[in-house]
Amino acid sequence: MGFGVLGWDLGLGFDVFSLHIDTARGWRGGQRQVLQIVVGLRAIGHRAALVAHPDGELLQRMSEGHDLIPIATRGEVDLAAAWRLSRIIKRLVPDVIHAHDPHAVAMASTALSIVSPVPKPALLASRRIVSPMAKNSFSRWKYSQIDCFIANSQATRDRLVAEGIPGGKIRIVHEGIDVERIVRLAAANVHAEFFLPTHAPIVGNVAALVPHKGHHHLIDAAALVVRDVPDVRFVIVGDGELRESLERHVRDRHLERHVFLAGFRSDAIELTKGFDVFAVSSVTEGMCAALIDAMAASKPAVATRAGAIAEVVVHGRTGFLVPPRDHAAMAVQLVTLLKDEKLRQRMGEAGLARVRATFTVERMVEEIAAVYAELAGRRRAADTVNLSADG
Numbered sequence: 001m002g003f004g005v006l007g008w009d010l011g012l013g014f015d016v017f018s019l020h021i022d023t024a025r026g027w028r029g030g031q032r033q034v035l036q037i038v039v040g041l042r043a044i045g046h047r048a049a050l051v052a053h054p055d056g057e058l059l060q061r062m063s064e065g066h067d068l069i070p071i072a073t074r075g076e077v078d079l080a081a082a083w084r085l086s087r088i089i090k091r092l093v094p095d096v097i098h099a100h101d102p103h104a105v106a107m108a109s110t111a112l113s114i115v116s117p118v119p120k121p122a123l124l125a126s127r128r129i130v131s132p133m134a135k136n137s138f139s140r141w142k143y144s145q146i147d148c149f150i151a152n153s154q155a156t157r158d159r160l161v162a163e164g165i166p167g168g169k170i171r172i173v174h175e176g177i178d179v180e181r182i183v184r185l186a187a188a189n190v191h192a193e194f195f196l197p198t199h200a201p202i203v204g205n206v207a208a209l210v211p212h213k214g215h216h217h218l219i220d221a222a223a224l225v226v227r228d229v230p231d232v233r234f235v236i237v238g239d240g241e242l243r244e245s246l247e248r249h250v251r252d253r254h255l256e257r258h259v260f261l262a263g264f265r266s267d268a269i270e271l272t273k274g275f276d277v278f279a280v281s282s283v284t285e286g287m288c289a290a291l292i293d294a295m296a297a298s299k300p301a302v303a304t305r306a307g308a309i310a311e312v313v314v315h316g317r318t319g320f321l322v323p324p325r326d327h328a329a330m331a332v333q334l335v336t337l338l339k340d341e342k343l344r345q346r347m348g349e350a351g352l353a354r355v356r357a358t359f360t361v362e363r364m365v366e367e368i369a370a371v372y373a374e375l376a377g378r379r380r381a382a383d384t385v386n387l388s389a390d391g
Helices: 028-041 059-063 079-092 103-115 135-142 154-162 179-184 215-228 241-254 268-273 289-298 327-338 342-358 360-388
Strands: 016-021 048-052 068-070 096-098 122-127 147-150 170-172 202-206 233-237 260-262 277-282 302-303 321-322
Touching: 016 028, 016 079, 016 103, 028 059, 028 360, 048 059, 048 170, 059 268, 079 103, 079 241, 096 103, 096 215, 103 122, 103 135, 122 154, 122 360, 135 289, 147 154, 154 170, 179 241, 179 289, 179 342, 202 215, 202 268, 202 289, 215 233, 215 241, 215 327, 233 268, 233 277, 241 260, 277 289, 277 327, 289 302, 302 327, 321 327, 327 342
Parallel strands: 016 048, 016 096, 048 068, 096 122, 122 147, 147 170, 202 233, 202 277, 233 260, 277 302, 302 321
Antiparallel strands: none
């Protein structure tokens, strides 16, 4: 990541020390964002510590760094984990604490109520999904402790406002990726990898096999696409709870020769570079990191208008947008792209240009650092006033 020329100077005269918390064990878009934020902050000279699950993929990928603290949480209310975190907060004295998932918010809020540090660090919460927050009393309490929400899109911000969060407590920071690394990567030979016919066009999808990703609708779309493009192949990269259900759906639609469930792949981006078209069938979604990856790989996309996807894809320029759950509309646009190589190339180039302009990890890190500085500056100014008053 090219952070050498980055930095920010808000006239505060201090660096901000941030403590990051992510409780997930798996590896999805959220964990990749946490890794990039922590690494990026360190690259521009700021201390960033990470609390993560001891058996999680995030901690494993960060294992060669420093300021890494393993804590496993056993659900939303885990007093033992919160107590351990409170000891860490007391020892490290961070300026800001950034909770990257709902369980992290619970652990951080509880820990701060246990330790009551002075000065109290600012507490931030990332919000990456466009869906309602839980309504139980504990959830309301934990979110009431948040000083600032970082929303990854306008759609996410709108959802938070609808939930009653004051707009002044929300900052929008789009997710970012290491664009030039993706550009430099060599494409995988998808045909050879999955024993596909040499000249078969490939529609690819990268997503966990979970309900909100809408894979059943993608399979229904595939059944229509093969009528117009008989040699097309669909490769779905990812794993999850719906795998068996999706395998049955493929069999029921007699698509065994056309739709392949590839499972989790560590080379998902290289595979993406070997696709001809990228498809997103989500019924609800945040920014969809895999979609941004595909655009950086110069792939045109057919995606639903779910969540913040319409803030990523420019309809008619970088790809096509269709209504969620509308497999027929998705099939029409997939066929359009599969039959027009020049259109695919033009949209792919436009997608790369858009990602370079809007969704770089460097820009994301700078904007998050600026939010930290704003909040830490307020806290330090308030502490100075309090000390003066006490004196």
